[in-house]
Amino acid sequence: MKILGILASHKEHGLNAELLDNVLDNVDEGVETETIYLENYDITPHKYHQENEVLDELSQKLMDADVWVFSAPTYWREAPGLLKNFFDCMRPKFVYFKENGDTIPGPFKDKHYLSLSSCYMSTTENFLTGITDETFKTIDRVMSAAGVIKTGEIVLPNTFGMKEIPQKKKDLCAKYGHKISQKQEKDDLTMKRYIQLFFMIAVMALVTMGIQVPLKAIMPMDNFWINYASFTVIFFVLLGAILHYVTFVKHRRR
Ligand SMILES: Cc1cc2nc3c(=O)[nH]c(=O)nc-3n(C[C@H](O)[C@H](O)[C@H](O)COP(=O)(O)O)c2cc1C
Known part of the structure; x- marks a missing residue:
């Protein structure tokens, strides 16, 4: 080593x-x-x-x-x-x-x-x-x-x-x-990343559904396709933002 x-x-x-x-x-x-x-x-x-x-x-x-x-x-x-x-x-x-x-x-x-x-x-x-x-x-x-x-x-x-x-x-x-003295042959963070991804998706889904609640006042959310489309758009924006932050923005600053 x-x-x-x-x-x-x-x-x-x-x-x-x-x-x-x-x-x-x-x-x-x-x-x-x-x-x-x-x-x-x-x-x-x-x-x-x-x-x-x-x-x-x-x-x-x-x-x-x-x-x-x-x-x-x-x-x-x-x-x-x-x-x-x-x-x-x-x-x-x-x-x-x-x-x-x-x-x-x-x-x-x-x-x-x-x-x-x-x-x-x-x-x-x-x-x-x-x-x-x-x-x-x-x-x-x-x-x-x-x-x-x-x-x-x-x-x-x-x-x-x-x-x-x-x-x-x-x-x-x-x-x-x-x-860094612990020899790591390959990326041993795979499991950790899957767990992080799971929690990220769980939180994003919760936030998305939370945002959808007040939207009922202005959109017919009982319609399956409108519900689905709004979920997809909100989820995509939130997930895109968080992934961008985690991947490109987050660096140690202190
Ligand atoms: C050419 C040059 C450019 C630098 N530019 C910056 C800078 O933009 N912002 C900053 O905070 N420090 C800047 N510094 C300070 C360096 O980051 C500083 O020299 C370093 O933290 C000290 O490390 P060293 O002892 O290995 O040189 C600059 C230093 C040099 C020589």
Whole structure:
């Protein structure tokens, strides 16, 4: 079992490095760890028919690890260019291409990842505006294309003038260090997702029927088809909204 830390900060020994160290220092006994600092690599795109030793080396390191931990500060409200360049250049390694140009997960499918980010913004501001969301979304988008499974997120807001990460965050890093040490061959959240989906549908159905009650005053709800059509439309809107929130909007902000 091996865990690979990928540091994408301008600072090799800054707060993101400290977050990453706190995760990797707390992995279970017997778990091997390694950190790569992206700035130490001359990462350039793969040119057709040309060897790219740097990409091959990074690709091998990714392949040798079971879990990847990305530690990337938020720059200009999004993922740092260093990480984006790494993702862009690694695209042919992350995915296979179909004849029509579509992509499918490549050789890293079913590995796992954890994302760490930080920002100067205060905890309250980040909670309200989600400055760090874009950083997490970029990582999620690429990992989803590569078929790599998410384990979680840790965010460190309020970093302006911060010298050391707070104990609360260190504890959270330690918790994740243990969590990612448990080797997971494939997405073991399937059962949890089915249970969540069941409760989501149960609540949405209840809310939909609740909304239908006052509609009786303006619509002939005794008519089966009107009842059915209004249920379908309300249910679809509510479920679409909640799925959008859970899938795209919800990120750790504190
Ligand atoms: C180029 C650059 C852009 C940044 N943009 C933002 C930003 O848009 N919002 C924010 O809250 N912090 C911003 N920051 C602050 C970083 O997120 C901060 O440096 C980081 O939290 C500290 O981590 P480090 O010690 O690993 O560098 C920026 C920092 C740099 C260097």
